[in-house]
Amino acid sequence: MSLKEILPGRLGFGTAPLGNMFRAIPDEEAHATVEAAWSHGIRFYDTAPFYGAGLAETRLGEVLATKPRDTYVLSTKVGRVVLDEHETAARDLGEKGGLFEHGNPNKMVHEWTAEATERSVEDSLKRLGTDRLDMVWVHDIAQDFHGDEWLGKFEEARTGAFRVLSRLRDEGVIKAWGLGVNRTEPIELTLALDEPRPDGFLLAGRYTLLDHEHALTRLLPMAQAQNVDMVVGGPYSSGILAGGTHFEYRKAPAGIIERVDRLKALTARHGVSIKAAALQFSLAHPAAAAVIPGATRPSRIAEDTAALTETIPAAFWTDLRAAGLVGESAPLPDNA
Known part of the structure; x- marks a missing residue:
């Protein structure tokens, strides 16, 4: 089943910030943000054990437990098993060190074997307080977390998580599975395999106004050829x-800030919000089934839903291309 057949709309909610990414968020604020997403009609929620060592799953589950299970789509990830014991040393998160330093203190085992995958799914169901998942992503088997060792992690997942999730899909336990990564190469490698076959993928940060050329050259043509969303x-x-200061989960470098300033100048000239430009650009590619911005404040949800339907003049997209701020082969919204 394709992701476009499963997903209830083009705007979902990403819960990484609810794991206390960058800052400690009160439970009340986290719950209010999920409730705001619900009240604005969002019915696709994505989470992961990694987000605050189970904190985001727990917070999301506490709100969704009050909603009819058949009315929303839920996805989580495998690759980290959260333990009861607490971490005493600094976490080794590759390029993402300190990302969830305000999350739960529990140790996490980074493992993509069959046994770890099955345990991860069971633990997520408990934290989320639900009896089933709709989609499961194989999380972070890429260079940003593992450097030169990423291919070994990929092979562990290929012979472990991939096969377990394929079986769960074939048995009807889940509807779909795929990879959830911040790099294109693991997805390309998966699409080149004869088996097992993913239904889709969650690509974070690699199809945005600031970074899309690499995905356009190889990954997305492969995905379209195989009808993978x-x-x-x-x-x-x-x-x-x-409006934030982070890029790639760290303080933005000068070159990125300069590019964002150019984007802001162009959106201001056309009376367009930069959020609207960002969301609508990401969704313009035919392979895109949904976009899942994260938030920790209820007001952000209203901004996101408004951005999705904001009218953007065709002249904006024309000028964006002319300024070299999007790639020549990047699809633009239909009104461009």
Whole structure:
């Protein structure tokens, strides 16, 4: 089943910030944000054990437990098993060190074997307080977390998580599975395999206004040829496109800030919000099934839903292309 057949709409909610990414968020604020997403009609929620060592799953589950299970789509990820014991040393998160330093203190085992995958799914069901998942992503088997060792992690997942999730899909336990990563190469490698076959993928930060050329050259043509859909994660590039200061989960470098300033000048000239430009650009590619910005404040949800339907003049997209701020082969919205 394709992701476009499963997903209830083009706007979902990404819960990484609810794991206390960058800052400690009160439970009340996290719950209010999920409730705001619900009240604005969002019915696709994505989470992961990694987000605050189970914190985001727990917070999301506490709200969704009050909603009819058949009315929303839920996805989580495998690759980290959250333990009861607490971490005493600094977490080794590759390029993402310190990302969830305000989350739960529990240790996490980074493992993609069959046994770890089955345990991860069971643990997520408990934290989420639900009896089933709709989609499961194989999380972070890529260079940003594992450097030169990423191919070994990929092979562990290929012979473990991929096969377990394929079986669960074939048995009807889940509707779909795929990869949830911040790099294109693991997805390309998966699409080149004879088996097992993913239904889609969650690509974070690699199909945005600030970074899309690499995905356009190889990954997305492969995905289209195989009818594999994409969920776009991180459409605001870790926040820099939504008024924040982070890019790639770290303080934005000068070159990125300069590019964002050019984008802001262009949106101001056309009376367009930069959030609207970011979301609508990411969704313009034919492979894109949904986009899942994250948030920690209820007011952000209203901004996201408004951005999705904001009218953007065709002249904006024309000028965006002329300024070299999007790739020549990047699809633009239909009105461009």
